[in-house]
Amino acid sequence: MTISPFRRWWFSLALLTLPTLGLAQSVAPPAPAPAADQSAAQWYLKDPQLDNVPGIGATRAYAELLKNLVPTPVIVAVIDSGIDTAHVDLKPVLWVNRGEIPRNGIDDDKNGYIDDVHGWNFLGGKDGRNINAETLEMTRIVAAGRKRFKGTTAKTVKVADKADFALYQKAEKVYKTRLAEETERAGQVESMAGPITEMVAKMKQALGTDKLDTIALRNARPEDPNLKRAVAGMLEMMRQTGSADADALLKELNAGLQQERSLLDNSLNLNFDPRTDIVKDNPNDLTDRNYGNNDLHGPDPLHGTHVAGIIAAVRDNKIGVQGIAADPVSIMVVRAVPDGDERDKDIANAIRYAVDNGAQIINMSFGKEFSPQRAAVEAAYKYAATKNVLLVHAAGNENHNLDVADNYPASFYMNNTTVPNLLTVGASGPKDNAALTANFSNYSKKGVDVFAPGVGIFSTLPGSIYGNESGTSMASPVTAGVAAVLKSYFPKLTATDLKRIIMQSARVHHTKVMVPGGEKTVDFSTLSVTGGVVDLYEAVKLAQKASL
Structure with a gap:
């Protein structure tokens, strides 16, 4: 159960949209439901x-x-x-x-x-x-395969090990690509977290509201062109993600950011092995x-x-x-x-x-x-x-x-x-x-x-x-x-x-x-x-x- 591709798509949308807003966030915990x-x-x-x-x-x-x-x-x-x-x-x-x-x-x-x-x-x-x-499963396959097949090639692998070696090679290729992608993505998300938080705070202040929901944004009539673009961009992201308000968007970003960190620190970490210590x-x-x-x-x-x-x-x-x-x-x-x-x-x-x-x-x-x-x-x-x-x-x-x-x-x-x-x-x-x-x-x-x-x-x-x-x-x-x-x-x-x-x-x-x-x-x-x-x-x- 890795980072949600829905969340990943949200990041892509944010990274493409927010730099054009001219404004440029912390996440409030969910309020108890009535x-x-x-x-x-x-x-x-x-x-x-x-x-x-x-x-x-x-x-x-x-x-x-x-x-x-x-x-x-x-x-x-x-x-x-x-x-x-x-x-x-x-x-x-x-x-x-x-x-x-x-x-x-x-x-x-x-x-x-x-x-x-x-x-x-x-x-x-x-x-x-x-x-x-x-x-991730591919991380486990790669970690085991690098030890088991060190110095082995497709020509020297034993016949009985060919299937396992082929699986290891496939996992190794996917792992290297994924590690590079997630490293780049994590850096992007990290760099955007602060500006997005600041953008939401400034929008609230400029519009005189504590809650940036669709009603507040649609009723806004800003003269500042940067603020106008920010309002339009926020409305689009809320529409695309189904978020009720800006705080919900921030919550989604924060949760996704934590998952990105977990991917690198845990899911893609070849030395991470909680199973041996806990389940035994x-x-x-x-x-x-x-x-x-x-x-x-x-x-x-x-x-x-x-x-x-x-x-x-x-x-x-x-x-x-x-x-x-x-x-x-x-x-x-x-x-x-x-x-x-x-x-x-x-x-x-x-x-x-x-x-x-x-x-x-x-x-x-x-x-x-x-x-x-x-x-x-x-x-x-x-x-x-x-x-x-x-x-x-x-x-x-x-x-x-x-x-x-x-x-x-x-x-x-x-x-x-x-x-x-x-x-x-x-x-x-x-x-x-x-x-x-x-x-x-x-x-x-x-x-x-x-x-x-x-x-x-x-x-x-x-x-x-x-x-x-x-x-x-x-x-x-x-x-x-x-x-x-x-x-x-x-x-x-x-x-x-x-x-x-x-x-x-x-x-x-x-x-x-x-x-x-x-x-x-x-x-x-x-x-x-x-x-x-x-x-x-x-x-x-x-x-x-x-x-x-």
Whole structure:
């Protein structure tokens, strides 16, 4: 889980735009959200026909199709960075392991994990410490390869080592390029942080306001041409990023700056190895499953908390947001995704843990460019299939065509056959126009099954507050939430049924959109297998027919 490409794109926009503003920032912490219903901010719950918004029709589905039906319990596992289990909108929907007695230090249910009351953490040590930052997978491959293949060439490498050597050479090439890029980018962002902070402060002073939101900026009538350009530039950045005000932009920049530093200090650092000190396992021993601890919060649960809220935040408490799936859908927490690249061993074990403990749907909002132990993850996929579990995976945020670029966990098995119980999801935006495809989203006519809302998604954040995040990481739980609703109200549906119904009911768009990361315009329907955006309302209608 590296620096968000959405954030990276934001930097590019800032670096190109701000030097022309003639003015030229510190970040305020998020204010606690009022204890009131904020669900109106959830555009993605709206209906394409009734509201003219490319949402999933959740509000309409509950009002028209589900109101007289009785839901059944469904467990959705969230494999992620951790979750704020005390969040007011999440605590009531956490899965509870009834076979475990909390905090007694005993593995009561004999499943191999002590006190796993709400889930498990594969990034922790027995002493209670946890991994936060990690290296990228290519960094690990390069670090090991430089030792193992020192002085070796393609001509001298042993036949048995050829595959590993080729992987090392590929990773080495990508690593050197990435290191140079991030070093340059970090310098650019560092140099801009101060001027942008100063620019925002001067704009506030010049306009006589403490809050630079769209209303204040649009009402401004500055005579100074520099200030006029600054106002126009700020409005454009707020429009492009979906930020509510200048402080939100500063918050985004600050978070991104921290991630850029982490990339160089940790993710791309060949000598960084927190695993050996904290987890103390052998990451290459794929038979080892009983490691970690029960700390589900972890050092930074922001990502997982946001994901969990999208799926199943309490719908009827009149505060915060509404999860897509209603009670009795519950969230199982499985921590396996650090700030860096997740390890194949952890993901395989996380999937197996979720399956063994009753999850029927697993959300996987993570991904990476290399997967040296891919076979272990695919074995876990197949295990989940034998237990009728649907896997929902984020397509990734590199604006790549997955027909030609690698992204793991992959949408296909190594023999190129389709994974029957896996949905891969790209991200779409709030308007049915050229920006319907999120500019950061990966896409593929073969490897991305469907798109779902993933821009400006309002959900839960740590500390019982709420906020917007963007990414295919958000589109995946939107889809997992849809699957959970279908499974809850139509429990006889299998994992393959859920995949088929979600794909068949997706609303196909023939809107002319920009290819993510490019300037070419294409038909939206050509960017995924279905050519559509998930639609809960239509999916429920299909499920009703299938249940007759």
